[in-house]
Amino acid sequence: MTWNGPDAHVVEGWKEKVQTLTSLYNESPFSQRNAMELSPLDVTNKLKGVSGDHSSDQLKSFHGLNDWKM
Numbered sequence: 001m002t003w004n005g006p007d008a009h010v011v012e013g014w015k016e017k018v019q020t021l022t023s024l025y026n027e028s029p030f031s032q033r034n035a036m037e038l039s040p041l042d043v044t045n046k047l048k049g050v051s052g053d054h055s056s057d058q059l060k061s062f063h064g065l066n067d068w069k070m
Contacts, residue, residue: 018043 018040025031025038 015040 022038022040022043031037
């Protein structure tokens with residue numbers, strides 16, 4: 001599924017944040033000292049689902065993130 005609606009910016013924002021997080025971690029002394037790298041997939045695999053009465057825009061964002069994780 002391609003996300004190009006108004007919620008696409010939310011998914012793109014998550015992608016940018018995850019990329020920034022993994023880059024910062026991989027450049028850190030801790031990561032280098034322990035020869036450990038973190039990939040965006042490592043982070044997205046930790047994201048959990050949603051349940052309850054979330055608004056439709058939150059559900060669309062969740063589905064966009066879920067599609068990106070796969």
